[in-house]
Amino acid sequence: MTDRAAAGAVIELDGVEKSYPYFRLQDVRMQLAPGQIMGFIGPNGAGKSTTIRILMGFVRHDRGEVRVLGHPIPTEQVxxxxxxxFVSEEMRLFGRATLQWHMDFVASSYPGWDSQYAKTLLRRFDLRPEQPTRRLSHGQHMKAMLLLALARRPRLLVLDEPMTGLDPVARHETLAELMDVLKDESRSILFSSHHTQDVEQISDQITFIDRGRIIESSDKETFLDRWRRLHLELPAGGQLPTRPGVIDVQGSGGRSSVVTTNAFTPELGASYEQAGARVREIQPMTLEEIFVAEVLASRKERIA
Amino acid sequence: MSGSMLWRLVRKDLYFNRGLTAGAIVIGLAALALMSFGDAAGNTALILLVTAVVIQGVFVCMGSIAGERKEKALSFGLSFPISTGQYMAAKAIAAITSFLVPWFAIALGGLIELTIAPHAHGLGLLPVSVVTALFLLDEFCLILAITLCTDSEAWANVTIVWISTSIAFFFNFILRIGSIYANLSSPRAVWSPAVIAILAVEVGVLVLIAALVSYRLARQRDFI
Incomplete structure (x- = not known):
């Protein structure tokens, strides 16, 4: 495990593997530092939920090392x-009780329960404590679970697709609450989603996973700085020179090309111009575009 | 703290099961009272009593264990500071307690019925009653084991069908044993070798189920 003591990472996965008959998590390595929000992005079935279940001790990994807040998992999961x-889109509260019962139960289980904050969240999320949880809509259910997780004031929040099914207002409210959590610099969030917009808004770190493998992990700014799309115009018969970090070239061989790179520097455009191309536009990319390009490039590389 | 968390989760399930537990006690004791109104009422009461105990046991397991998994509340439960093994232990303890409370209440009521009630028949029925009570406990432990060890609805359904049909076979079997049938009206309890053998098998089944469940859960790697 790399620099464990120095980094004091809240989440550390090192060479984690888990095999199912039709899916395999392979050599997963990632670290989350205190006070950071990591966006864990991947398509459906990429391995996000499996990774999170391993972190929570619900599923045992076959190989590798997992630590959460310094505790090896699953041995010290308690x-x-x-x-x-922990909040998951696939999780539900106990159906035979009210939200108030859940609040009392969680409060009795965690000494750090903040009743005042719970009341504030009840109002903010427009939830009624006397309501039986089985009568809650999906959005209300997600908000109720977030309330129960947030009011405990945990050091680490693990959120598995928490925005799924929330309306835009509820998404906004939830993101605002998560940002609030980060005011305390010792708290961290692992936030999995296949919706990159939510992740882009709040994350410091981004990790992409696809088909059971981590394909890239870096801080958000580095991602956004490194990735560019260059629109080039080529002279008749002109050929684009090969450059490191070029992920995709569209329209190669024609008069105009679109080059996608994950290693952009101002010198890259200049090098194309030296080769006879004219740089019409250099476009920054959204996280969603970067994600799609990363996934497609990774899949192409694996096939090759 | 995880020990107290275990008991908190046990109390939670007992609270959720309280309606079923109370219902089984009320129906069971009512059935025992009905037995004093002659043979015809007694037969109806026996069916009612056995049905109440069996249905309560099945509902406890299907509701608090299989139902929790089906309704996706298992991951919420597992997210509390408790190990997966302790969580399963809490489920088992709560389910067994929910079943044993009416089971003991009815057994006690039955003992009173047989001994000190004004219309007492004598203790001749006691061995059959004990054999039947243990058989129902075996059946409960079977459905409990299935719901703890598998999330297969098909297995649970097969077990429920087995439970509901095996009761008729069980009564048919024990009442065909001469040494048992001959002593039903006896004023004292006759613990014949046949009764002892059946009790031994029933206790053996309980031990076997407990051992298999412990072995299976100890080896289980994935709980969701």
Whole structure:
């Protein structure tokens, strides 16, 4: 495990593997530092939920090392889970009780429960404590679970697709609450989603996963700075020179080309111009575009 | 803290199962009271009593264990500071307690019925009653084991069908044993070798189920 003591990472996965009959998580390595939000992005079935289940001790990995808040998982999952708030799109509260019952139950289980904050969240999320949880809509259910996780004031929030099914207002409210959590610099969030917009808004770190493998992990600014799309015009019969970091070239061989790179520097455009091309436009890319390009490039590389 | 968390989760399930537990006690004791109104009422009461115990046991397991998994509340439960093994232990303890409370209440009521009630028949029925009570406990432990160890609805349904049909076979079997049938009206309890053998098999089944469940859960790697 790399620089464990120095980094004091809240989440550390090192060479984690898990095999199912039709899916395999392979050599997963990632770290989340205190006070950071990591956006964990991948298409459906990429391995996000499996990774999170391993982190929570629900599923045992076949190989590798997992630590949450310094505790090895699954052996010390009890100690780790005392300080982890977990919400999943696939999770539901106990159907035979009200939200108030859940609040009382969670409050009795965690000494750090903040009743005042819970009341504030009740109002902010427009939830009624006397309502039986089985009568809650999907959006209300997600908000209720977020309330129960947030009001415990955990050191680490693990959120598996928490925005799924929320309306735009609820998404905004939830993101605002998550940002609030980060005011305390010792708290961290792992936030999985296949919706890049939410992740882009709040994350410091981005990790892409596809088909059971981590394909890229870096801080958000580095991602956004490195990736560009260059629109080039070529002279008749002109050929684009090969440059490192070029992920995709569209329209190669024609008069105009679109080059996607993950290693952009101002010198890249200049090098194309030296080769006879004219740089018409250099476009920054959204996280969604970067994600799609990363996934497609990774799949192409694996096939090759 | 995880020990207290285990008991908190047990109390939670007992709270959720309280309606079923109370219902089984009320129906069971009502059935025992009905037995004093002659043979015809007694037969109806026996069916009612057995049905109440069996249905309560099945509902407890299907509701608090299989239902929790089906309704996706298992991951919420597992997210509390408790190990997966302790969580399963809490489910088992709560389900067994929810079943044993009416089971003991009815057994006690039955003992009173057989011994000190004004219309007491004598203790001749006691061995059959004990054999039947243990058989129902075996059946409960079977459905409990299935719901704890598998998330297969098909297996649960097969077990429920087995439970509902095996009761008739069970009564048919024990009442065909001469040494048992001959002593039903006896004023004292006769613990014949046949009764002892059946009790031994029933206890053996309980031990076997407990051992298999412990072995299976100890080896289980994935809980969701």
């Amino acid at each position: 100690a780790a889970k005392r300080q982890v708030g």
